[in-house]
Amino acid sequence: MSATELNATIALSALLLLIGFAGLILRRNPLIALMGIELMLNASNLAFIAFARWWGNTVGHIFAFLVITVAAAEASIALAIVVVVFHARLQTDLDDVSGLKG
Amino acid sequence: MIIGFVLLAAILIGSALFVVTSSRPVHGIVALLLNFIALAVFYVHLNAEFLAVTQILVYSGAILVLFVFVIALLSSGVDRLHLTVDRLARLPIPSIALLAALFGLFLWALMGHRFLEPSFHAMAVGGTPAGIADAFGSVGSFGTALFTAHVLPFEVTALILVVAIVGVVALTNEESRR
Numbered sequence: 001m002s003a004t005e006l007n008a009t010i011a012l013s014a015l016l017l018l019i020g021f022a023g024l025i026l027r028r029n030p031l032i033a034l035m036g037i038e039l040m041l042n043a044s045n046l047a048f049i050a051f052a053r054w055w056g057n058t059v060g061h062i063f064a065f066l067v068i069t070v071a072a073a074e075a076s077i078a079l080a081i082v083v084v085v086f087h088a089r090l091q092t093d094l095d096d097v098s099g100l101k102g
Numbered sequence: 103m104i105i106g107f108v109l110l111a112a113i114l115i116g117s118a119l120f121v122v123t124s125s126r127p128v129h130g131i132v133a134l135l136l137n138f139i140a141l142a143v144f145y146v147h148l149n150a151e152f153l154a155v156t157q158i159l160v161y162s163g164a165i166l167v168l169f170v171f172v173i174a175l176l177s178s179g180v181d182r183l184h185l186t187v188d189r190l191a192r193l194p195i196p197s198i199a200l201l202a203a204l205f206g207l208f209l210w211a212l213m214g215h216r217f218l219e220p221s222f223h224a225m226a227v228g229g230t231p232a233g234i235a236d237a238f239g240s241v242g243s244f245g246t247a248l249f250t251a252h253v254l255p256f257e258v259t260a261l262i263l264v265v266a267i268v269g270v271v272a273l274t275n276e277e278s279r280r
Contacts, residue, residue: 001148005107009148011212012111016118018208023122026197031127031173035134038165039118042141045153053148056238058247062255064153065248068160069259073266075165079172080273086176 001053009050016043028094030082034075041071106147113140127173131166138162149239 020039027033045064052060085097117137124130138161145154237243248256 008107008111009144012114014208014211015115018204019115019118019122021204022201025200027122029127031169032122032124032130035121035127035130035169038134038161039121039137042138042161045157046141046144049145049148049150049153052150053239058238058243059252061150061153061239061244062248062252064150065156065244066255066259068153068156070262072160072165073262075168076266076270077273079168080270083172083175084273 006050006054010047013043013047013050016040016046030078030085030094033094034078034082037078038071038075041067110140110144110147113137114144127169131169131173134169135162135166138166151239152241152244153239 017040020036020043023036023039024033027036045067048060048064048067052058052064114137117133117140120133121130121137124133138157142154142157145151145157
């Protein structure tokens, strides 16, 4: 793995994180916002694995594995919240779910 | 090698853009599936075979199926999942300013920051990139690292999953909510 390849991979990871973040903050559909979060988690995983390959160190793989696990837990809880909110209020717009606003 | 990288990067960026711009969540899920598979191919290229398989199993096999189930549950008979006006259309100037700032941050990191310079490795510990053994990224080396030096994070993972299961059941249980 050359340094150029590492640089390109990290730049790709940063761009994917940017796209995911834009989807998270600009979309008001909760499902697409969640997909933006998944994109961001995957981008961080790509950086972890690229650096693990660069240093020949397995710890990056361990971290990526933990991130995948946390992403699974986060997706299940977030989707459960979406379902509960939809059944209680019959709406799927993030801006209208403002019951906790002070 | 270069062609493969450019092709994979194009697929990744294109499918990610399609996900965040899709009007219907189902279309976004198909693009997200393509994104995850391309990432798995990328992981194989980076000698992370076990994580590539895990990526396919957990993301494409579990998380995306969960998304599909929720969409099927929410949009049965009601077509209100894609009717909302998004912030880019409702608040164009703050949205575009925020996107421009983020892209500027990305370009700054690309151009000026030293972790992207070729001499980065010379500044950090170890000097040069390490050569990798044949077993690097295999199930054997991954499992050895996970169950010896990093067994505590592995156990915390079990706790996180239990909390997630209990939380989901408590959230969606009709009787416990009353």
